[in-house]
Each structure stands twice: as C-alpha cells, then as structure tokens.
Amino acid sequence: MNTTTSGTTPSSTASTFIALTPAVFVVLWSTGFIGMRYGAPFAEPFTFMAWRMLIVVALLLAAALVMRAPWPSSKAEMGHIAMAGLLTHATYLGGVLYAINLKLPLGFVALIAGLQPILTAVFANLFLHEKLNARQWFGMALGLAGVVMVVLSKFSLGNFNAPALVCAAIALIGITFGTLYQKRFCAHMDLRTGGVVQFTATGLVMLALALLLETRVVQWTGQFVFALLWLAVVLSIGAISLLYLMIRRGAASKVASLFFLTPSVTAVMAFLLFDETLSALAIGGLLVTAAGVALVMRAANK
Numbered sequence: 001m002n003t004t005t006s007g008t009t010p011s012s013t014a015s016t017f018i019a020l021t022p023a024v025f026v027v028l029w030s031t032g033f034i035g036m037r038y039g040a041p042f043a044e045p046f047t048f049m050a051w052r053m054l055i056v057v058a059l060l061l062a063a064a065l066v067m068r069a070p071w072p073s074s075k076a077e078m079g080h081i082a083m084a085g086l087l088t089h090a091t092y093l094g095g096v097l098y099a100i101n102l103k104l105p106l107g108f109v110a111l112i113a114g115l116q117p118i119l120t121a122v123f124a125n126l127f128l129h130e131k132l133n134a135r136q137w138f139g140m141a142l143g144l145a146g147v148v149m150v151v152l153s154k155f156s157l158g159n160f161n162a163p164a165l166v167c168a169a170i171a172l173i174g175i176t177f178g179t180l181y182q183k184r185f186c187a188h189m190d191l192r193t194g195g196v197v198q199f200t201a202t203g204l205v206m207l208a209l210a211l212l213l214e215t216r217v218v219q220w221t222g223q224f225v226f227a228l229l230w231l232a233v234v235l236s237i238g239a240i241s242l243l244y245l246m247i248r249r250g251a252a253s254k255v256a257s258l259f260f261l262t263p264s265v266t267a268v269m270a271f272l273l274f275d276e277t278l279s280a281l282a283i284g285g286l287l288v289t290a291a292g293v294a295l296v297m298r299a300a301n302k
Helices: 010-042 045-066 075-101 106-113 116-127 134-153 162-185 191-213 222-249 252-274 280-301
Strands: none
Touching: 010 045, 010 075, 010 222, 010 252, 045 075, 045 191, 045 222, 075 106, 075 162, 075 191, 075 222, 106 162, 106 252, 116 134, 116 162, 116 252, 134 252, 134 280, 162 222, 162 252, 191 222, 222 252, 252 280
C-alpha cells in the first residue's frame, strides 16, 4: 500500500523558504527608500531613526521575553553584537538619511551604495578568506554595470556638497564592515535578543545625534505613522532578520551581491507608486544586474 501523503512536507516547505529568501529580502530592502520618501517630510532624519529604533526594540523585547529567548552569555559577546549593529544600522542608515537630508541626489546615493558588494568581496577575501572565482567576479562586474545603468537613467547633477558625499561614503563603509563583522563575530546570535542589543545601541546613537543636531519636531500624520511602522517592522525586523539568516548560511560576498538589485527594484517601485519614468536604459540595467547577481549566486552554490 502506498502510504505517501499528499501535500507539502516540512522539509520541502523549508527548502522553498530558503530558495525564496534572497528574492523576498531584495523586495523588502528596496522598500526602504520608498518608506524614507514617505516619512522624510514629517521628521528630521535622526529623530525619524530614533523613533524607529524605539518601536523595533519594544517589539523585539516583548517577543524575547514572551518566547524566553536566550540572551548573550558574556559582555564580550554583547559587545560584538552591539558593534555589528552600530555598523550595519547606525552608520549605514544614519549616513544615507543624512546624505539625503543634505540634498545628495538619490542617484548618487544608489551609486555609492552599489559599491558595497565589491568592497565586501575584497575585504571578505582578506579577513574571512572567502575567495571568488573568475565567474563570480564577472558577475560582480555585471551587477555594478547594471547599477550604473539604472542610476544614469535618472541622473541629474543636483545640488550636492562634500559633506553629503562623506555621509554616503560613511554609510558604504558601515554596511560593508557591518556585514563582515556580523559574519565573523555574531553569526549565531539569537535574532530576538541580539536585535534588542543592536537596535538599542543604534537608537541611543540616533537619539544623541537628534539632541545635538535637530529640533526633534515630528508631524504625526497618518503618512508618517505608516512609514514609521513599515520601516520598523518590515525593514528593521523582517528584512534585517532575512539578511542575518543569509549571512549565517552563506558567504558574505555572495549575500552582498544582492544589494546590486536594490536600485533597480526601487526604480520599479517608484514607477508603480509615484509614476516616475522607467526608461529602456533602466530596464536594461535591471536585467544586467539580475544576470550578474544570478551568476554570483549560481557560481557560489557549485
């Protein structure tokens, strides 16, 4: 008698989830710029970030206490977790938001952020002994070329200055070394309690900067609340958890290659939500970027 039951087994469900994780991460991460655009008119950048971190910490702390999640076992472990959070969240998000606040065009922000997978691959080779083969380096080159194509399709010189470029560069360095630091020292942290530590550290930095540099006035409109909750729940909890899970399972350079797709997916979202133009050059850049990332991911899996 055939005892096989129909339906999806737990193992196949897990395999499907793992296979879809990169795509889901890219979509969620790409909504970050959309959320910032929705919320930016109603609060200054560091004030916006401080409120966002407060919500994230409250949700993760409640989950950790209810589920009795394990906390870091030593001060050294907690220090490593906090440092990874400061690099990945405070430095990256703070740098990007302040660069935008200083009127750096989003095209320049996307182009500078597009260097992150290349930097991660280089430093992962130096510090984590991760090596890319010729096919993967070619995929990296394609990914960067696709980012440049998307950025050029919306290029405008705009009004920018050296401080804005410095902020964007700081963001690039933060996300690069944050990815490597997370892989090296925090790969096995509990996402609930580890998140409490990381986002608390980030929130304290954002609060200090808001107190020093901003008026801290917030217009509590429905649009701002929606953007704040979206960025807190979907980005800071959902997308970051997926990022850390992928870093835990795979090479840092392989995971970083997914960031090549962010400008392209964001351009598509802006086209759908804000009626922004999507030129043939942008569509071509999306396809080139996707081919490059696919090449890196496929070569890494062999």
